[in-house]
Amino acid sequence: MEKGKVVSLEDRVPKLKEHRKQKSNRRLILFLSVFFILILLVIYFQSPLSKVSSIDVAGNKTVSDEEIINISGITAKSGFWSIDEKEVNDALSDFEQIQNVKLDKQLPNKVTIVVEEYHKVAYIVKGDQYSPILENGKTLDPLEGTFPDDAPLLINWSKAEEIEEMAMELMSLPDSVTNAISEIYHTPEKTDPWHITLYMNDGYEVQASVRSFSKKMIDYPAIVSQLAPNSKGIIHMEVGTYFESFDKKDEAALEAADDGASLEAEPEGTEQNENEDER
The missing domain is CATH 3.40.50.10960 (Rossmann fold)
Incomplete structure (x- = not known):
């Protein structure tokens, strides 16, 4: 065998240890990151930031803002991420003049009910x-x-x-x-x-x-x-x-x-x- 091609076991052991240490550190960092993210999500969903703070209505002409908000079921206690657009649309379908409804969610917790009325x-x-x-x-x-x-x-x-x-x-x-x-x-x-x-x-x-x-x-x-x-x-x-x-x-x-x-x-x-x- 040519010289310089043979690496002794004593030389390889420190490198293997260093590689394993780096791999363990990466796993630890990943685990801690996921853990803290989960903690932050729990804190967020338990805090007022995850609740709807503002409800606006746009596009309505014959139905008042108050009627639309009341029938939509969206309140200040509603979860910002748990609002179902289909449920809101079905609820507002009781109004004969309303053709379609879309929800416009704006971070951190503002919701706009966009109404399309029949002409x-x-x-x-x-x-x-x-x-x-x-x-x-x-x-x-x-x-x-x-x-x-x-x-x-x-x-x-x-x-x-x-x-x-x-x-x-x-x-x-x-x-x-x-x-x-x-x-x-x-x-x-x-x-x-x-x-x-x-x-x-x-x-x-x-x-x-x-x-x-x-x-x-x-x-x-x-x-x-x-x-x-x-x-x-x-x-x-x-x-x-x-x-x-x-x-x-x-x-x-x-x-x-x-x-x-x-x-x-x-x-x-x-x-x-x-x-x-x-x-």
């Missing part, structure tokens, strides 16, 4: 009471001491199925069109029990039918854009689409094309020219 599509008017209609078809209890202006008012509606049908049609419209509607009256006719009359925020009146309402009403902005700025009147959308001015009895527009929101305005003075030709 209001309209209000049913009965006397001086206004009952919100939600996008899920539910009608809430009347509001107290307020006049709503964030959704159309439904007036002269009595049957639940008709109200639900109207709400579904409103949900199919973009917000820009829905926000332009002030009031929707149920004005049934012999030929159409679903006939309605709308009063718009821009001064126009619309005659339409619930069954074809969303399909035709989606073109309302394009129709209005073709009318003279100062001309106000009735936009008929029952079968064809035409405009009738408040200032004169005759129609001021011809039927629109079937595939678009185009109104062909009747030229002013047409009747006068025809009379002159007859002369």
Whole structure:
């Protein structure tokens, strides 16, 4: 054997002892670390720091903070880490206007209940009471001491199925069109029990039918854009689409094309020219 390759047992023993000592020290340090961590966790969970110190509510409009907090079951005695989001969601599902709930936990012990409510599509008017209609078809209890202006008012509606049908049609419209509607009256006719009359925020009146309402009403902005700025009147959308001015009895527009929101305005003075030709 070559020189320098042979290591005597006496030389190896101190190194083995040192290696075992280092290994034992590492185990001891690991054991002590785990032990102290467990002690700290026990102290933490027994201390007020592990309990909820602050409960906030966000996203709610029709349900008060107090109602949501009370029904959620979260209190100052609740463990910060033991709150079950599914249990909170199930508890708050009793509110018909609440669609979804999420919990936002912020260290060390703050909880925010983030609420997503169903949108209001309209209000049913009965006397001086206004009952919100939600996008899920539910009608809430009347509001107290307020006049709503964030959704159309439904007036002269009595049957639940008709109200639900109207709400579904409103949900199919973009917000820009829905926000332009002030009031929707149920004005049934012999030929159409679903006939309605709308009063718009821009001064126009619309005659339409619930069954074809969303399909035709989606073109309302394009129709209005073709009318003279100062001309106000009735936009008929029952079968064809035409405009009738408040200032004169005759129609001021011809039927629109079937595939678009185009109104062909009747030229002013047409009747006068025809009379002159007859002369």
